[in-house]
Amino acid sequence: MKKILLGFAIIFSSLLLISFSLKTDPPKPYGPVPSERQIKHHKMEYYGFIHFGMNTFTGKQWGYGDDSPDTFNPKHLDCRQWAKVAKEAGMTGLILTAKHHDGFCLWPSKYTDYSVKNSKWKNGKGDVVKEFVEACKEYGLKAGIYLSPWDRHSAVYGTPEYITYYRNQLRELLTNYGDIFEVWFDGANGGTGYYGGKKKKIKIDNKTYYDWPNTWKIVRELQPGAVMFSDAGPDLRWVGNENGYADAINWCLLDTVGIYPGMPNHKFLSKGNEYGNKWIPAECDVSIRPGWFYDKKQNKKVKSVEHLLKIYYRSVGRNSCLILNVPPDETGKINKIDVDRLKEFKTALDKEFKTNLALNKNVSASSYRGDDSRFKASNITDGDYDSYWATDDSVKTGSLTIELGGETEVNRVVLQEYIKLGQRVDSFNIEALVNGNWELQAYGGTIGYKRILKFPTVKTLKIRINILKAKACPVINNIELYHAPDDAYYSKGLNMDHSYN
Ligand code: FUL
Numbered sequence: 001m002k003k004i005l006l007g008f009a010i011i012f013s014s015l016l017l018i019s020f021s022l023k024t025d026p027p028k029p030y031g032p033v034p035s036e037r038q039i040k041h042h043k044m045e046y047y048g049f050i051h052f053g054m055n056t057f058t059g060k061q062w063g064y065g066d067d068s069p070d071t072f073n074p075k076h077l078d079c080r081q082w083a084k085v086a087k088e089a090g091m092t093g094l095i096l097t098a099k100h101h102d103g104f105c106l107w108p109s110k111y112t113d114y115s116v117k118n119s120k121w122k123n124g125k126g127d128v129v130k131e132f133v134e135a136c137k138e139y140g141l142k143a144g145i146y147l148s149p150w151d152r153h154s155a156v157y158g159t160p161e162y163i164t165y166y167r168n169q170l171r172e173l174l175t176n177y178g179d180i181f182e183v184w185f186d187g188a189n190g191g192t193g194y195y196g197g198k199k200k201k202i203k204i205d206n207k208t209y210y211d212w213p214n215t216w217k218i219v220r221e222l223q224p225g226a227v228m229f230s231d232a233g234p235d236l237r238w239v240g241n242e243n244g245y246a247d248a249i250n251w252c253l254l255d256t257v258g259i260y261p262g263m264p265n266h267k268f269l270s271k272g273n274e275y276g277n278k279w280i281p282a283e284c285d286v287s288i289r290p291g292w293f294y295d296k297k298q299n300k301k302v303k304s305v306e307h308l309l310k311i312y313y314r315s316v317g318r319n320s321c322l323i324l325n326v327p328p329d330e331t332g333k334i335n336k337i338d339v340d341r342l343k344e345f346k347t348a349l350d351k352e353f354k355t356n357l358a359l360n361k362n363v364s365a366s367s368y369r370g371d372d373s374r375f376k377a378s379n380i381t382d383g384d385y386d387s388y389w390a391t392d393d394s395v396k397t398g399s400l401t402i403e404l405g406g407e408t409e410v411n412r413v414v415l416q417e418y419i420k421l422g423q424r425v426d427s428f429n430i431e432a433l434v435n436g437n438w439e440l441q442a443y444g445g446t447i448g449y450k451r452i453l454k455f456p457t458v459k460t461l462k463i464r465i466n467i468l469k470a471k472a473c474p475v476i477n478n479i480e481l482y483h484a485p486d487d488a489y490y491s492k493g494l495n496m497d498h499s500y501n
């Protein structure tokens with residue numbers, strides 16, 4: 001009896017050993033991958049920009065740097081209104097221009113007199129940055145800071161002394177105001193300015209003047225969770241235009257050799273560089289008005305909901321995040337026109353993505369990694385960000401078929417790659433089963449963190465996503481299907497992108 005038991009035990013443990021050694025490993029990361037702080041940032045998707053400062057009161061877009069601090073006097077400054085409006089618009093954070101190119105500081109910096117402390121506002125006792133971060137906290141929004149490297153007021157701009165000044169200010173902002181999610185380093189350097197009365201043109205060398213690596217270190221030291229934006233990263237890149245549009249093919253990668261903030265390689269801003277050496281995704285910055293600062297002359301030019309939707313599909317829908325500028329007016333509040341438009345935009349977005357028709361639906365795949373259920377097809381519809389479908393390393397194409405459980409109307413597909421393991425997919429298409437035939441609906445290039453495709457409504461039983469080309473085995477963690485209420489763009493012959501991109 002003992003012998004039989006021993007025999008069983010041996011057989012059982014060797015079976016265990018075999019199954020353990022056969023266990024499939026998850027795919028190894030491929031190419032550059034995002035940092036934890038970048039992954040958190042990707043998930044923020046849509047947040048706001050607040051351009052507010054001296055220009056709000058002068059009607060200028062780029063102040064010269066010579067306006068009196070008294071000019072700044074918002075009678076009803078209400079950062080809580082900004083945060084409430086942003087939150088209700090579906091934004092996840094806000095970034096404030098603590099100092100724009102005119103050099104006027106919205107916080108009482110101890111390194112300059114050119115700030116709120118010498119304005120009439122609150123008799124010089126106010127601090128916009130403080131009110132801003134507190135309001136963001138109250139409304140559950142992340143707060144970010146824009147600190148213009150170019151300073152048209154400073155008498156020492158262009159000298160090494162200015163770099164010390166700039167870094168001191170950065171330290172103040174990153175020390176005294178709690179958690180900051182993003183620091184925005186603008187690349188603009190227009191030349192002319194007041195410069196303490198010198199009123200001249202100062203040209204700096206973008207390659208060397210700011211000594212960016214040492215400034216970036218300050219951010220890492222004081223706010224390790226913050227991402228940094230510039231024309232050259234290190235965490236986020238400018239998309240290369242101020243229309244809010246990324247390219248339909250958009251890699252999160254960038255080759256950083258020889259590029260600097262203020263001196264980008266324009267060829268790669270909107271589409272990234274497939275062979276880039278660093279993970280530096282694009283951020284689409286755009287204003288709801290033609291200008292970045294409020295100007296009542298532009299009240300009739302607030303972007304339409306259709307325009308904002310187009311921006312959304314070309315930013316968030318193209319593997320980029322969207323930072324939408326909504327500039328408060330001279331009273332210190334976001335103007336009703338912009339508030340109403342943001343509300344309408346949110347309503348429209350909610351209608352676009354109302355019900356995920358793929359959630360928990362049956363999915364089959366052409367194959368899955370090691371026949372191991374950890375990598376099975378249904379991981380893409382389980383609503384869990386961290387479970388994914390993957391193929392064997394040698395398999396770089398594949399199909400996923402989602403059964404809708406009955407004839408269903410579909411016109412939007414959301415796809416996500418599990419970017420922790422890198423960006424892999426190069427091209428894919430989407431088909432629908434119509435009257436027993438697979439009909440092509442849309443074609444896409446890259447996916448990345450998120451890709452959204454639009455196509456005319458199709459009534460179908462099944463949707464099939466075919467990965468046509470990938471740099472390494474595809475790793476897809478989420479696919480959603482929607483039926484947006486109207487296809488106005490298509491019915492009016494206005495389809496926004498040729499290939500339904
Ligand atoms: C640009 C600036 O010159 C604009 O004034 C604005 O701040 C925009 C977001 O970035 O480079």
